[in-house]
Each structure stands twice: as structure tokens, then as C-alpha cells.
Amino acid sequence: MSGRRANHRIRLLLFSFGLLFVVAIARATYVQAAQHDRFTKMATTQYRETIEIPAARGTIYDRTGEPLAIGEQATTVYANPQNIIDAQRAAVVTGKALGMSADALYPVLKDRSKGFVYVARKADPLKANALAEQEIPGLAFYPEELRTYPQGGVASHVLGFAGTDNRGLDGLERSLDKTLAGRSGFETIVKDPFGRAIDVVTSRPERAGKNVTLTIDHQIQANAEQVVAEKVKEYNARGGTAIVMDTRTGAILAMANYPTFNSNNFSTASPDARRNRAVTDAYEPGSTFKIVAVAGALEDNVVSPTTRFKLAPTIQVADRVIREAHTRGTEVMTVKEILSQSSNIGTITIAQKLGQGELASWIDRFGFGKPTGIDYPGESSGLVLPLDEWSGSTIGNVPIGQGIAVTPLQMVSAYATIGNGGLRHTPRLIEKIGTKRVTPKRGTRVVSRHTAERMMAMFRDVVVEGTGTEAAIPGYTVAGKTGTAQKAENGRYVRKYVASFVGLVPAKQPRFAILVMVDEPKGNIYGGVVAAPAFRDIARFNLQYLEVPPDAPETRVAGGATNP
Structure with a gap:
């Protein structure tokens, strides 16, 4: 090999090393300048990590x-x-300790693409x-x-x-x-x-959430849930609801629904079971809605409890012929008897004397067609037809609880208003947030105390000798109203019903307003048979549990007998 060829190869080798050095310097410069942040972040995550510390929930x-x-x-x-040394051993040890499948853990722990x-x-x-x-x-x-x-x-x-x-x-x-x-x-x-x-390196302490105290009483709630479940099963019904409200404050002591679910296993419950029917579902109330027309007519001095009407078994209202729920002939009935016997014809007659405009006004004043304002999400407003959309037959439908939809909460609130001397309180579920008591809203006057007292007297007759005798409780006076409403589907009434009872106890000084509603009972459909006994069972438990003194040494029950 000549010296010239050797020198050429040396120069070529030096040039190659020089080129590699330049490329290395360029690459290092690029990494440091253009990808500095990315590699810094990667390095940091390998030895530094920020962990969130969840706060304790109230x-x-x-x-x-x-x-x-x-x-x-x-x-x-x-x-x-990326830090797992032996993924197979880690999966086996972890699975054994936590009661998990090692086979399921292994692919997760060996995936080094994740940090x-x-x-x-x-x-x-x-x-x-x-x-x-x-x-x-x-x-x-x-x-x-x-x-x-x-x-x-x-x-x-x-x-x-x-x-x-x-x-x-x-x-x-x-x-x-x-x-x-x-x-x-x-x-x-x-x-x-x-x-x-x-x-x-750094830290921020978590701040625990605030505790919340409800108006619900777990004993009253559990009993109401049990009673509703039993009634729904007894009558093979679609569902049921019960509400217990303190008439004096609007506090909800129980809000029970069936079907129900366990919050610990909420993911396995169906949407239907999770629905709070008491505030979200609207239904045609039937005769329990007669409270509006009668109370409004009393307050406006259109009638008194003793006003008498001659009532045929049917009544023509515009293009509709409306009948009584039970067959009877022409009778003379007082307003008191119209309510206790739940006369459709009598209630419509009272509403006609009151007039469409005034009836619509009383529907609004009792709180129907709008949320009650309860401190609970998703409340329904119900369905009330605006006055300018009323037809000629509306005055025959609405007073008896047809062509209008209400929520169970709206209905029990209306009866609590009468039980509270005509003063309505906003229903509420929250008593305290943290240590601070939630101040209830001021009550709203709906009817006078005089009207409320007259309504209470007539509601007592419903239980003593009317359609609600199954709601009677020995030792206590009871006031209330039955309801049996036919359901509508696709604009037509079908053979499905809602049975309900709304009552107040003790009637002399009401502590509770209690609603029981059973949706689509089979076999028997009447509120006085299906719902009134459930009211009685719920009310009797509450009176004993809260040690409410009897207000009647002897209470007349069905058949004229008396119980001490």
C-alpha cells in the first residue's frame, strides 16, 4: 500500500468521525432546544408524582x-x-392479596406504555x-x-x-x-x-365536605316503605307512593316509593326503580282534587257546608254527559254530603257556581301547575291547562280531578295547607347544613282559618261515615279524602286506575298530612279500599312512635260501633 493511499484513507476516516460528531452535536442541540420540555417531563415523572387526596364527603x-x-x-x-420489575409475580401476589384474578391483572401490569x-x-x-x-x-x-x-x-x-x-x-x-x-x-x-x-415536596390538605341533616325520620320512612310495598304486592299494582308531611312546618318525615332499590347497589337498579315518583310523576288525582272547588267556593262565600242541591244522577256539561261513580237516583245533598259521599255531580255543580275563571285561580293558589319549591332536584310541575285553552266541558272534568295532572307532593301539600289553618308551607327535606339550621320560608295564606276549619269538619265526615271509613284510627280523629281516578292513554280513558287517600291526623290539631297512592291496582280499584288502610297503618305507627296523645276517647268507626 502506498503512502498516498494510506493518507487518503486516514483523511476519509477522520472526515467520517467529524461528520458523526457534527450529527451528534446537532442532535444534542435539537433535543436540548426543541424537545427539552418533553424529556424534562418524562424525567420528572420517573422520580416525581402528584397525587390527589380526595376530601371526605359529608x-x-x-x-x-x-x-x-x-x-x-x-x-x-x-x-x-414502567417500574414493575416482574409483572407475572406482581400479578400473582396482588391477585391473591386483593381477591382478584391474576390473569386479568398481568396484561395491565406488563403494559409499559402506561405510567x-x-x-x-x-x-x-x-x-x-x-x-x-x-x-x-x-x-x-x-x-x-x-x-x-x-x-x-x-x-x-x-x-x-x-x-x-x-x-x-x-x-x-x-x-x-x-x-x-x-x-x-x-x-x-x-x-x-x-x-x-x-x-x-409540596402538599395541600384536603377540606372535608359539610354534613347535612334531613327532615326525614328513618323509622317513619322505613315503616312507610314497608306499608307501600305490601299494598303494591297485595294488589299486584304497578307502583306506589307515600308521603308524610308535618303540617305545621312543611317538613317531609317520609317519602316512600315502590319499586325501590338499595343505594349501595345502585348500578344494578333499573331506571324505573330509581325514580322518585313522589316528585317526578304526575297523575290524574280523581276525587282528592275536589278539595280545590269546595274550598274555593267556601272561601268565596258561594256556598256553605249546609247549602243544599238537588242532584240528578247525571249532568250535561257542553258535549259531555258525566255520571256518578256509583248508581243512585236524584237526591238532595248538602255540600257536606257532596264531599263525604264524593259526589261528582255535586262537585261539578259547585264548580259551575264558582265559575271557570275563579276555579282556575284557586287551582293556581293551591299550588297546582307549578313546582312546590321543595329542595330536591327534578320536581315536576304537573299539567294544568291554561284558562284560555279550556273547552266547554273542562268545568266538568277538572273539578273532579280529570283532565289535570298533579304530583303526589303537590297533593299532600294542598291537604297540609288545610290542616295548617289555610297557611301553606313550602315542602322541605333539608333541616341543617353543617351546624347551620336552614330557615324555612314564610308560609303563604291560601284560605282563611274559618274555611280551613269547615273543610276539616267535612273531611272528618268522609272518614266517619263517607268513603274513607277504612282510614279510621281508634282513639284519634281522622280527616281525609279518597280518590279513584281512571287513567288515560293516547287521549282515551282505559280500564286502569289510580287509588289514593290523603288524610290529616289528629284532625283536631293535625300533626301529619299523609298521602298514599297506588298505581294500577288489580282486583279492587277504590281509594277507600286500597289506599285508606295503608294511610291508617302509616298514621297509627307515626302517632305511637312520636307519642302523640289521643284526641278522642272514643272514635266512631265503620258500622256505627265505637272503640275506646
Whole structure:
């Protein structure tokens, strides 16, 4: 080899090394300048991590201080697959400790394309602690809260439920989410090469959510739920609702529905079972709606309880012929008898004397056609036809509870108004937020005390000798009204019914307004037979539980007998 050829090869080699050096310098410059942020972030995540620390969710209590929704301690297990040394061993040990499938865990733990994966959300803290003692590189733990409902299904429709992330998804859990949730904290930690925390760099403490106290009484609620469930099953009905309201304050002591569900297992419940029918469902009320026409006519001095009417068994209203629910001949009946015997013809006659405009006004004043204002989400307004859309026959339909749709809450509120001397209180479920008592809204005068007292006297006759005798409670005076409403489908009435009873007890000084509604009972359809006994059972329990003194040494019951 000549010296010239050797020098040429040396120069070529030097040139190649020089070119490689220039490329390396250029690449290093590009990485440092153009991709600095990306690689810095990657490096940081390998030894530094910010972990959110969820705040404890506030507890929901009933009026007696019994917890209805609480947070239980749990531990969430997560992993950084990039720091997992032996994915197969980690999957086996983790699965055994937490009671999970190792086969399902293995592909998750070996996927090094991810820097964070959940292994188990809200695991049993004892099991998680046992796993932590194994000190498997790449696994980490943080405390979390599991929302539970210690009363099981009691008040589930009222409470709703919170999801895996402890955010409210339904009911009061949803509407009060900001109040209950508090504020999350965080910790930024430094990790060793195996992913284990060795220091806390920065942190912010979490702030627990506020506790909430409801007006619900878990004993009254549980009893109402049991009674409604029994009646729905007894009559093979589609569903049922019961509401217990304190007439003096508007406080809801119970709001029961069937079908029902358990908030602890909300994901397995159907939408139909989760629906709070008491506030979301509207139905044609039938004869319980007669409270409006009669009370309005009394207040306007159109009639008195003793005003007499000669009533045929049918009445022509525009193009409609309306009949009584029960066959009878022409009779003379007082307003008092019209209500106690639930006469459709008599009620329509009273409404005609009152007039369409005034009847529409009284419907509005009693709160129908608009939300009651209860502190619960998703309340329905019902369905009330505007006066300018009334036809000639509307004055024959609406007074007897047809052609109008109301919610159970609206109806029980109307009766509570009469039981409270004509003063309406906004229904409410929330008693306290934190330690601060929620101030109830001022009551609204609907009818005079004189009118309310006369209505109460007539409602007592309904139970003593009218259609509601099955609602009688020995030792107490009871006032109320039965309702049997035919349901409409596709604009036509079908052979399906809603049976209801709304009552007040003790009638002399009402403590409770109680509504029971059974949707589509089979076999027997009448409110006095289906719903009135359920009212009686609920009311009797409440009177005994709250130790309300009897107001009648002897109470007349069906058949003229008396019970001490």
C-alpha cells in the first residue's frame, strides 16, 4: 500500500468521525432546544408524582341524628407498569392479596406504555395494607373514601347515590354535591428508582365536605316503605307512593316509593326503580282534587257546608254527559254530603257556581301547575291547562280531578295547607347544613282559618261515615279524602286506575298530612279500599312512635260501633 493511499484513507476516516460528531452535536442541540420540555417531563415523572387526596364527603343524617349516608375508609391501589420489575409475580401476589384474578391483572401490569393504571379502586384497607407489606416495586397506595348507606334501601329515592369518584349522581347526593364534596388536597412526592415514595415536596390538605341533616325520620320512612310495598304486592299494582308531611312546618318525615332499590347497589337498579315518583310523576288525582272547588267556593262565600242541591244522577256539561261513580237516583245533598259521599255531580255543580275563571285561580293558589319549591332536584310541575285553552266541558272534568295532572307532593301539600289553618308551607327535606339550621320560608295564606276549619269538619265526615271509613284510627280523629281516578292513554280513558287517600291526623290539631297512592291496582280499584288502610297503618305507627296523645276517647268507626 502506498503512502498516498494510506493518507487518503486516514483523511476519509477522520472526515467520517467529524461528520458523526457534527450529527451528534446537532442532535444534542435539537433535543436540548426543541424537545427539552418533553424529556424534562418524562424525567420528572420517573422520580416525581402528584397525587390527589380526595376530601371526605359529608355525612347525611336523618332528623334524629341517625346516619343515612357515610364515608367508609378504603384504599386505592395503583401501579406504574414502567417500574414493575416482574409483572407475572406482581400479578400473582396482588391477585391473591386483593381477591382478584391474576390473569386479568398481568396484561395491565406488563403494559409499559402506561405510567399509571388503577389496580383496585376503593379496596378493603386491611387487604391493601397486607399487599403494601410485600413492597412490590411499581405498586402504590392512597387512602380513599367509599360512600355507603348504612340503612340499606331506606330513603334511597331521597338520598340518591354517589359514584366511584364520590360525586353525587342522583337525588340529594347530586343536588348537594358541592356542599357534601368539600375540596380535594394533593401531595407531590419524590420516588426512588423502584417507584417508592421517599419524600413529599409540596402538599395541600384536603377540606372535608359539610354534613347535612334531613327532615326525614328513618323509622317513619322505613315503616312507610314497608306499608307501600305490601299494598303494591297485595294488589299486584304497578307502583306506589307515600308521603308524610308535618303540617305545621312543611317538613317531609317520609317519602316512600315502590319499586325501590338499595343505594349501595345502585348500578344494578333499573331506571324505573330509581325514580322518585313522589316528585317526578304526575297523575290524574280523581276525587282528592275536589278539595280545590269546595274550598274555593267556601272561601268565596258561594256556598256553605249546609247549602243544599238537588242532584240528578247525571249532568250535561257542553258535549259531555258525566255520571256518578256509583248508581243512585236524584237526591238532595248538602255540600257536606257532596264531599263525604264524593259526589261528582255535586262537585261539578259547585264548580259551575264558582265559575271557570275563579276555579282556575284557586287551582293556581293551591299550588297546582307549578313546582312546590321543595329542595330536591327534578320536581315536576304537573299539567294544568291554561284558562284560555279550556273547552266547554273542562268545568266538568277538572273539578273532579280529570283532565289535570298533579304530583303526589303537590297533593299532600294542598291537604297540609288545610290542616295548617289555610297557611301553606313550602315542602322541605333539608333541616341543617353543617351546624347551620336552614330557615324555612314564610308560609303563604291560601284560605282563611274559618274555611280551613269547615273543610276539616267535612273531611272528618268522609272518614266517619263517607268513603274513607277504612282510614279510621281508634282513639284519634281522622280527616281525609279518597280518590279513584281512571287513567288515560293516547287521549282515551282505559280500564286502569289510580287509588289514593290523603288524610290529616289528629284532625283536631293535625300533626301529619299523609298521602298514599297506588298505581294500577288489580282486583279492587277504590281509594277507600286500597289506599285508606295503608294511610291508617302509616298514621297509627307515626302517632305511637312520636307519642302523640289521643284526641278522642272514643272514635266512631265503620258500622256505627265505637272503640275506646
